[in-house]
Amino acid sequence: MSWAAKSFDSSFEGLKFMKKIEAIIKPFKLEQVKDALDEIGIEGMTVTEVKGYGRQKGHTEIYRGSEYTVDFLPKIKVEVAVLDNQANAVMEAIIKAAQTGKIGDGKIFVVGLEQAVRIRTKETGDAAISA
Numbered sequence: 835m836s837w838a839a840k841s842f843d844s845s846f847e848g849l850k851f852m853k854k855i856e857a858i859i860k861p862f863k864l865e866q867v868k869d870a871l872d873e874i875g876i877e878g879m880t881v882t883e884v885k886g887y888g889r890q891k892g893h894t895e896i897y898r899g900s901e902y903t904v905d906f907l908p909k910i911k912v913e914v915a916v917l918d919n920q921a922n923a924v925m926e927a928i929i930k931a932a933q934t935g936k937i938g939d940g941k942i943f944v945v946g947l948e949q950a951v952r953i954r955t956k957e958t959g960d961a962a963i964s965a
């Protein structure tokens with residue numbers, strides 16, 4: 835069996851299930867979301883500039899003082915890989931930091947994560963996403 839296949843199997847023997855939390859947020863909320871995740875001990879994240887729209891189709895939202903007439907609005911996607919038992923705390927922290935109560939606050943998608951590998955050490959599963 836290849837190294838990758840073995841590592842994949844062992845993550846299931848240990849029953850350490852993981853999730854990937856993908857949050858689409860307003861760009862000006864990124865610092866607050868990052869600080870909130872730091873505070874609960876999250877040790878890594880990936881941030882991407884993205885564009886999207888929700889049910890208002892982007893038409894009625896204001897971004898930096900001007901109303902966008904296009905369908906796609908600038909958003910930030912924050913991705914965090916966590917153990918199952920951290921997922922609720924991460925979602926709550928993101929909501930608390932990113933919520934304004936106005937339209938376009940964003941969404942959180944929770945995705946089952948099959949495997950993670952720290953490339954330097956080849957650690958896998960929970961060892962790859964925590965200290």
Ligand SMILES: Nc1ncnc2c1ncn2[C@@H]1O[C@H](COP(=O)(O)OP(=O)(O)OP(=O)(O)O)[C@@H](O)[C@H]1O
Pocket residue numbers: 858885886887888889890907909936937938939940941
């Ligand atoms: N169903 C979806 N699938 C993928 N991405 C989505 C979806 N809905 C929203 N998004 C992403 O989230 C961003 C923010 O969505 P938004 O908060 O406007 O959702 P909404 O459903 O319109 O809620 P609200 O009424 O609070 O505005 C979008 O710009 C898009 O990037």
Ligand SMILES: [Mg+2]
Pocket residue numbers: 887888889890891937938939
């Ligand atoms: Mg919307």
